[in-house]
Amino acid sequence: MIPISWYLLLSAALFCMGVTGFLIKRNLITVFMSIELMLNAVNLSFVAFAHQWNPVKGQIFVFFVMMVAAAEAAVGLAIIIAVFRARATLAVDQIDLMKL
Amino acid sequence: MHLILFILFAGLCLAGALNLLLQKHPINSALSLIVVMTSLAVLYLMLGAEFLAAAQVIVYAGAIMVLFTFVVMLLNAGKEDRTLGSFASWSVGFPAVAVILAVVASIILKTQGLGDAALGDKVTSTEQLSAVLFKELVLPFEVTSVLVLIAILGAVALARRGDGEVRKDGK
Numbered sequence: 001m002i003p004i005s006w007y008l009l010l011s012a013a014l015f016c017m018g019v020t021g022f023l024i025k026r027n028l029i030t031v032f033m034s035i036e037l038m039l040n041a042v043n044l045s046f047v048a049f050a051h052q053w054n055p056v057k058g059q060i061f062v063f064f065v066m067m068v069a070a071a072e073a074a075v076g077l078a079i080i081i082a083v084f085r086a087r088a089t090l091a092v093d094q095i096d097l098m099k100l
Numbered sequence: 101m102h103l104i105l106f107i108l109f110a111g112l113c114l115a116g117a118l119n120l121l122l123q124k125h126p127i128n129s130a131l132s133l134i135v136v137m138t139s140l141a142v143l144y145l146m147l148g149a150e151f152l153a154a155a156q157v158i159v160y161a162g163a164i165m166v167l168f169t170f171v172v173m174l175l176n177a178g179k180e181d182r183t184l185g186s187f188a189s190w191s192v193g194f195p196a197v198a199v200i201l202a203v204v205a206s207i208i209l210k211t212q213g214l215g216d217a218a219l220g221d222k223v224t225s226t227e228q229l230s231a232v233l234f235k236e237l238v239l240p241f242e243v244t245s246v247l248v249l250i251a252i253l254g255a256v257a258l259a260r261r262g263d264g265e266v267r268k269d270g271k
Contacts, residue, residue, distance in 0.1 A: 001216040002106050005208045007143070010110050012204040014136070017117040019197045023189040027180040029126045029172055033133050036164065037117060040140055043156075051147045052215050055224040056232045059149050063233070066152075066159050067244045071251030073164045077171045078258035084175050085261075091180070 007048035014041035028080050028090045032073075039069050102219045105146060112139040126177045130168045137161040148223040 018041060021034030043062050050058025080090070087095055116135035123129045141156040208214075233241055 001218050002102055002146075003216050004214040005211070006106065006110075007147070007217070008208045008214075009205060010113065010143075012201055012208065013114060014117055016197050016201045017114075017121060019200075020194070021117075021121045023193040023197075024121065025180070027126055027177060029168065029175075029177055030120075030129045030180065033120065033126075033129055033168065036160075037120065037133065037136065040137060040160070044140055044143065047144050047147050047149050047152060048217075050149070051217055051222055055148065055222055056228055059152055059224055059229060060233055060237060062149075062152055063155065063229075064240065064244060066155055067248060070159055070164060071248050073167055074251050074255040075258070077167055078255035080171060081175070081259045090175060090177055 004048050004052050008045050011041045011045035011048065014038075014044065026092055028083065028092055028095065031092060032076055032080065036069065036073065039065065102146070105142070105219075109139040109142045109146075112136075113143070124179045126172045126180070127169060130165060130172060133168070134161050134165050137165065146219060147217055148221065150223065151226040151229050 015038050018034045018038035021037065022031055025031050025034060043065055046058055046062045046065070050056075050062070083095060084090060089095070113136050116132045116139065119132035120129045120136070123132065137156060137160040141153045141161070144156055145153040
């Protein structure tokens with residue numbers, strides 16, 4: 001028997017590691033990976049709560065989050081390619097203008 | 101048995117996430133993110149979410165991470181120069197992370213009646229999931245498919261060469 005709170009604590013720890021990665025990473029792609037890590041952490045707490053209260057609808061919510069994350073990854077990576085083509089760098093410190 | 105599995109895969113999750121933060125090369129970060137996602141799939145399976153465990157492996161560890169490694173290799177991303185965060189992240193970011201973690205952890209630890217998860221209880225089959233998804237929630241499902249279609253079109257439009265750009269070989 002594992003308490004649900006352990007899963008939630010793991011999820012909180014993963015989320016905070018994602019935020020930390022977002023703050024310390026200086027490469028556009030790894031910053032994006034940290035965002036994916038945060039999305040995954042939140043999905044874990046969704047599944048843990050779904051196990052506790054309403055298995056079916058909670059899991060469907062996670063399914064929708066996954067779909068949106070897939071769409072977000074495709075568009076985000078396309079934007080990264082466009083930025084790289086315009087700037088020839090992936091360092092976030094040098095990408096400081098909205099205009100390409 | 102359940103406890104050993106949980107500790108093993110939760111540890112793999114945390115180690116993978118830590119490795120993502122510590123590695124300098126993006127491809128190493130991407131591979132450790134795959135470790136995190138695959139061990140999360142095992143945790144989903146332990147929570148009785150069969151379909152989500154499969155979807156996590158196929159969609160996240162498969163499709164999304166292949167896209168990531170593909171872009172890392174396509175853009176020839178090298179080692180990043182390490183900084184330990186800007187002034188703003190030290191003054192606001194890291195304290196905020198610590199506060200969020202402390203508050204969330206204390207709320208979780210204080211809450212009564214969260215219950216336990218045993219191996220094999222409340223397993224949700226794909227059949228149950230699809231019965232709700234395709235009857236009750238069919239409209240959000242279709243809207244999501246339109247969203248994914250728009251995302252594909254947007255990705256293609258963003259990543260293709262613009263009309264004004266000229267290729268280096270003159271074509």
